[in-house]
Amino acid sequence: MTRIVKGCxxxxxxxxxxxxxxxxxxxxxxAEFAEAVGADDNYLxxxxxxxxxxxxxxxxxxxxxxxxx
Numbered sequence: 001m002t003r004i005v006k007g008c009x010x011x012x013x014x015x016x017x018x019x020x021x022x023x024x025x026x027x028x029x030x031a032e033f034a035e036a037v038g039a040d041d042n043y044l045x046x047x048x049x050x051x052x053x054x055x056x057x058x059x060x061x062x063x064x065x066x067x068x069x
Contacts, residue, residue: 016048
């Protein structure tokens, strides 16, 4: 069972929470996930918080999450 510390997901969109859960479950960092997507980790964080649409990366992110669009 994945345990997420209360408050650490503050401000994340549901999509951002999905990415966070994925990285925790696999024991990887957001930076490693961002690298796999081809994005900067700061930019990925902005996508996760809903500040950027991330249109360029959404398909790749969904593929990695297993939810192929």
